[in-house]
Amino acid sequence: MGKEDVEEAIVLRIERSKLPRVNVVDGLDRVQRVLSYTPTSSEIHVIEALYILYTGHGRAVDEEDKNMGFKEVMEAYSSLNPYAWVEFEVYYDLRRRGRIALPGPRQHTFLLRKSKKDPKYTKYVLVLEESRRVSLDQLNKFVEEALHNNWEPVIAIVDRYGDITYYSITLFRPRQLTR
Amino acid sequence: MLEGILLGIRVVVFDTTQARNIYKLGYYGKPLGIPKPKDTEFNAPLELGLIEAVYLVENKLLDVYSTKGEKIDLEYLKKYALSVIPRFSELYLVYRDLRNRGYIVRSGLKYGSDFVVYEKGPGLEHAPYLVHVVKAYDQIDPLDIVRAGRLGHSVRKDFILALVYPGNKISYLLFEWSKP
Numbered sequence: 001m002g003k004e005d006v007e008e009a010i011v012l013r014i015e016r017s018k019l020p021r022v023n024v025v026d027g028l029d030r031v032q033r034v035l036s037y038t039p040t041s042s043e044i045h046v047i048e049a050l051y052i053l054y055t056g057h058g059r060a061v062d063e064e065d066k067n068m069g070f071k072e073v074m075e076a077y078s079s080l081n082p083y084a085w086v087e088f089e090v091y092y093d094l095r096r097r098g099r100i101a102l103p104g105p106r107q108h109t110f111l112l113r114k115s116k117k118d119p120k121y122t123k124y125v126l127v128l129e130e131s132r133r134v135s136l137d138q139l140n141k142f143v144e145e146a147l148h149n150n151w152e153p154v155i156a157i158v159d160r161y162g163d164i165t166y167y168s169i170t171l172f173r174p175r176q177l178t179r
Numbered sequence: 180m181l182e183g184i185l186l187g188i189r190v191v192v193f194d195t196t197q198a199r200n201i202y203k204l205g206y207y208g209k210p211l212g213i214p215k216p217k218d219t220e221f222n223a224p225l226e227l228g229l230i231e232a233v234y235l236v237e238n239k240l241l242d243v244y245s246t247k248g249e250k251i252d253l254e255y256l257k258k259y260a261l262s263v264i265p266r267f268s269e270l271y272l273v274y275r276d277l278r279n280r281g282y283i284v285r286s287g288l289k290y291g292s293d294f295v296v297y298e299k300g301p302g303l304e305h306a307p308y309l310v311h312v313v314k315a316y317d318q319i320d321p322l323d324i325v326r327a328g329r330l331g332h333s334v335r336k337d338f339i340l341a342l343v344y345p346g347n348k349i350s351y352l353l354f355e356w357s358k359p
Contacts, residue, residue, distance in 0.1 A: 097358075125359065130322040131322070136313055136314075136317060136319060140342055159325065166356070166358055167328065167355065167357060168355045172308075175280065176281060177280060178281065
């Protein structure tokens with residue numbers, strides 16, 4: 001199937017009051033193919049919608065059926081979430097490298113699925129941005145939450161040039177050494 | 180008892196036999212003019228950082244005297260350390276925790292960290308831990324994490340943040356560079 005056919009197939013409706021949820025009006029089966037997993041309803045996350053728009057797999061309309069491009073949707077989401085752009089950068093980087101990323105369960109996070117066939121989550125990614133200070137205690141809580149769920153905690157730090165550095169975090173437990 | 184003299188922000192053990200004995204206890208301090216001692220048989224005075232000196236005094240392994248010959252007690256030494264090292268409290272908690280567990284803890288300055296931590300000792304293992312000490316309720320710029328990872332040796336990308344909580348609980352987070 002040519003990409004043009006797919007483009008026509010996915011239609012998304014962006015209702016600003018419902019963001020970050022976005023309704024899939026048409027082409028749900030193709031959404032599954034593009035996102036590499038089956039959404040549980042006809043709603044997807046706006047980051048996923050942005051990915052569909054950016055990769056040319058669909059189009060979006062607003063509440064009044066006016067067309068919205070990648071730029072307009074990004075602007076709408078950025079007004080609600082200052083991390084919108086960097087979250088998309090991380091999502092795009094993960095998807096581009098074949099990872100199956102699902103937005104959530106908390107703000108600025110993604111869960112990575114093991115594979116298309118195996119729905120188990122393996123990694124929990126927290127998006128951080130240069131100059132936006134974070135509490136170390138919050139970082140610690142993120143690590144604890146991940147380990148509690150058997151997910152590998154990973155932070156994605158996006159610098160001012162859009163470069164992403166990933167760190168996997170573990171709890172280091174100093175042993176009692178004998179001398 | 181081993182004896183050292185408080186000189187500014189360090190404690191110097193002039194007696195070279197005592198100097199060797201302290202160094203042998205667990206790679207404490209640095210022999211004057213010998214950046215990387217090959218063994219413990221050097222013949223030089225030993226300089227100890229204040230954090231090391233406080234730990235040794237607290238464990239009754241060292242007595243510290245002023246240049247006037249007055250013995251300086253532990254409490255005064257700690258107060259003095261806090262006055263010249265603003266982060267002394269949290270640095271010392273982490274230092275003591277790791278030392279008490281048997282790790283060798285030395286200054287991490289040349290790696291851009293607070294401490295470099297060995298299980299066996301300097302020169303005896305390939306990849307010691309780099310430890311940065313932070314207060315748990317402080318905020319940091321995430322870029323500092325990237326910096327911490329890159330500050331060390333060019334291939335060394337793993338490091339530990341030691342988060343110190345009120346009540347002295349410490350949580351150690353080990354960061355490893357990855358590409359998920």
